[in-house]
Amino acid sequence: MGLFNYKDEEALGHVKAVDTSTVIVSVENLELLRKLQVNRLVVLHSSKAGQYLVGIVQKITRDTTVEKILADSDGEETTAKTTEQNLVRITLIGTFCDKLGSRENVFRRTLETVPEIDARCFAIEGERLTAFMKAVSFQGRSDAARLSLGHYTLDEAAEAYLDANRFFQRHAVIVGSTGSGKSWTTARLMEQVALLPNANAVLFDIHGEYSTITGDGIRHLRIAGPGDLNVSNGLDQGVLFFPYWLLGYDDMTTMLVDRSDNNAPNQAMVLARTVVDAKRAFLEAGGHSDVLANFTVDSPVPYDLQHVLAELQRLDREMVQGSRGDKQGDFHGKLSRFIARLENKLGDRRLGFMMAAPAEAGRFDWLSKLSKMLMNGSKDQAAGKGGVKIIDCSEVPSDILPLIVARIASLIFSVQQWMPKEKRHPISLVCDEAHLYIPDACEGGSVGAAALRHFERIAKEGRKYGVGLVVVSQRPSEVNRTVLSQCNNFVALRLTNAEDQNVVRRMLPDSLGGFAELLPVLDTGEALVVGDASLLPSRIRISTPNAHPNSGTVEFWDEWANDTSRDNVSDAVTAWRKQSMS
Ligand SMILES: Nc1ncnc2c1ncn2[C@@H]1O[C@H](COP(=O)(O)OP(=O)(O)O)[C@@H](O)[C@H]1O
Numbered sequence: 360m361g362l363f364n365y366k367d368e369e370a371l372g373h374v375k376a377v378d379t380s381t382v383i384v385s386v387e388n389l390e391l392l393r394k395l396q397v398n399r400l401v402v403l404h405s406s407k408a409g410q411y412l413v414g415i416v417q418k419i420t421r422d423t424t425v426e427k428i429l430a431d432s433d434g435e436e437t438t439a440k441t442t443e444q445n446l447v448r449i450t451l452i453g454t455f456c457d458k459l460g461s462r463e464n465v466f467r468r469t470l471e472t473v474p475e476i477d478a479r480c481f482a483i484e485g486e487r488l489t490a491f492m493k494a495v496s497f498q499g500r501s502d503a504a505r506l507s508l509g510h511y512t513l514d515e516a517a518e519a520y521l522d523a524n525r526f527f528q529r530h531a532v533i534v535g536s537t538g539s540g541k542s543w544t545t546a547r548l549m550e551q552v553a554l555l556p557n558a559n560a561v562l563f564d565i566h567g568e569y570s571t572i573t574g575d576g577i578r579h580l581r582i583a584g585p586g587d588l589n590v591s592n593g594l595d596q597g598v599l600f601f602p603y604w605l606l607g608y609d610d611m612t613t614m615l616v617d618r619s620d621n622n623a624p625n626q627a628m629v630l631a632r633t634v635v636d637a638k639r640a641f642l643e644a645g646g647h648s649d650v651l652a653n654f655t656v657d658s659p660v661p662y663d664l665q666h667v668l669a670e671l672q673r674l675d676r677e678m679v680q681g682s683r684g685d686k687q688g689d690f691h692g693k694l695s696r697f698i699a700r701l702e703n704k705l706g707d708r709r710l711g712f713m714m715a716a717p718a719e720a721g722r723f724d725w726l727s728k729l730s731k732m733l734m735n736g737s738k739d740q741a742a743g744k745g746g747v748k749i750i751d752c753s754e755v756p757s758d759i760l761p762l763i764v765a766r767i768a769s770l771i772f773s774v775q776q777w778m779p780k781e782k783r784h785p786i787s788l789v790c791d792e793a794h795l796y797i798p799d800a801c802e803g804g805s806v807g808a809a810a811l812r813h814f815e816r817i818a819k820e821g822r823k824y825g826v827g828l829v830v831v832s833q834r835p836s837e838v839n840r841t842v843l844s845q846c847n848n849f850v851a852l853r854l855t856n857a858e859d860q861n862v863v864r865r866m867l868p869d870s871l872g873g874f875a876e877l878l879p880v881l882d883t884g885e886a887l888v889v890g891d892a893s894l895l896p897s898r899i900r901i902s903t904p905n906a907h908p909n910s911g912t913v914e915f916w917d918e919w920a921n922d923t924s925r926d927n928v929s930d931a932v933t934a935w936r937k938q939s940m941s
Pocket residue numbers: 535536537538539540541542543544883884885900901902903908910
């Protein structure tokens with residue numbers, strides 16, 4: 360017996376008009392019409408036995424036309440007769456087959472047939488709905504490839520599963536206004552990922568919200584803040600340094616060269632030259648002849664920035680022999696402002712994670728240590744337990760944040776690229792607050808533009824190399840379009856801003872544009888889920904994660920209402936001066 364074994368008298372009505380994917384059904388029974396709601400599911404008989412067309416109710420109209428019917432020729436009596444035309448517009452979304460090959464109850468997103476005029480239409484409700492949702496959720500997937508986000512809003516009894524392979528492989532987006540539940544959704548995802556024995560993901564935690572998420576598969580790392588600069592074996596303690604030598608040439612010039620300076624081109628050129636020299640000196644001293652043959656200014660080779668600084672200072676003061684005595688060298692006085700900028704960065708303790716990393720981070724083998732820490736799966740005990748790496752970036756100054764996050768991401772991408780295919784272990788990069796470092800609009804040459812380049816590459820090519828992106832943002836309209844357009848899965852929580860709604864609307868298939876109307880009215884923790892990973896575009900109530908992210912919201916009123924006094928300012932002032940909290 361098939362799932363859709365309706366009796367004829369259960370029919371809502373009959374098909375009046377058919378378009379490619381839209382059907383108009385007329386409903387005679389007013390009782391049934393009243394029960395019908397927009398966004399509910401209906402099923403229509405197709406021309407093939409055992410096949411049904413499934414659709415979503417888009418619009419319900421009840422038109423009443425009053426016709427004056429003149430009585431017969433003598434014209435004495437006039438009666439008014441009311442006719443009703445109750446119409447329901449339905450968008451077809453797929454085909455359900457009782458049997459397909461050896462499989463039963465198969466739902467597919469294709470429409471091979473259209474319903475015939477007068478075909479009967481039925482509501483999918485109650486037990487049929489649960490059974491249908493389960494069939495959709497479970498089909499064709501092994502248990503391991505199922506990601507459980509929560510339950511369908513349409514039917515709380517049916518658990519909503521996504522195809523986890525497609526979700527992570529084809530890039531995903533989680534959007535929603537502040538407070539709509541993005542961080543909780545992200546935490547729920549991460550908790551499930553962490554259960555897998557060989558999980559591999561990196562979550563960029565911009566505000567340090569996810570420190571509460573703990574468990575066997577989870578490892579917490581933090582980018583060193585001013586208070587961490589004295590640790591000797593940072594990695595063992597989860598403190599991450601990202602030494603300057605890992606920045607590429609473009610990143611360095613973006614950070615150090617002021618483009619409005621007349622001498623900017625000279626400065627960039629001298630920087631490139633001195634950095635290459637310093638890298639060569641490092642390689643020669645270490646006897647790395649194999650690397651020497653092919654290195655460039657961008658190669659991840661350590662060098663001593665103090666030597667670079669000394670060389671710049673020398674050039675800035677250089678006098679050379681001229682025909683009539685000494686004259687100023689080519690770069691004399693042209694590098695002063697650049698040097699001042701570099702010195703400034705070197706002394707800035709907030710940049711200590713780059714500029715003042717411990718000696719260990721200046722060694723040749725450090726790149727592979729760092730990469731292992733970032734890219735190990737849970738099984739790789741040597742690199743430390745926990746395949747889900749949560750990187751707390753809360754101490755990174757916001758002007759440099761885009762560069763650092765993008766650099767870590769691109770480091771992972773590069774290592775993955777240089778790995779033979781059969782050895783690659785897929786890794787997911789989860790980017791919370793992505794509008795901060797994958798921006799849509801940014802000036803050329805800015806830190807944002809530099810960051811964007813790295814992410815665009817990962818979005819376009821990541822799939823080939825087993826690097827997936829999960830982009831999380833409250834301002835989808837401020838996240839780069841190219842990156843968004845590469846994402847094939849959407850989890851859209853409540854969105855109130857019209858521009859942001861438009862971004863989501865554009866990503867929906869045309870026939871489902873109406874779905875976007877729901878965005879502003881979704882409940883907290885409720886999402887529209889559309890894309891490769893979910894067969895059926897659906898509204899899902901996301902289950903709460905076991906551990907709740909700590910949103911870091913300060914309760915102003917409660918704090919003010921608390922009458923204990925505190926002396927907090929003078930210590931802060933001291934720390935500010937010392938550039939150290941300890
Ligand atoms: N799935 C959910 N179910 C119930 N409540 C939720 C859910 N997700 C979020 N919330 C509530 O909403 C608040 C904000 O969620 P959060 O994930 O921090 O929002 P966002 O990251 O979008 O700003 C949470 O503190 C919690 O109280």
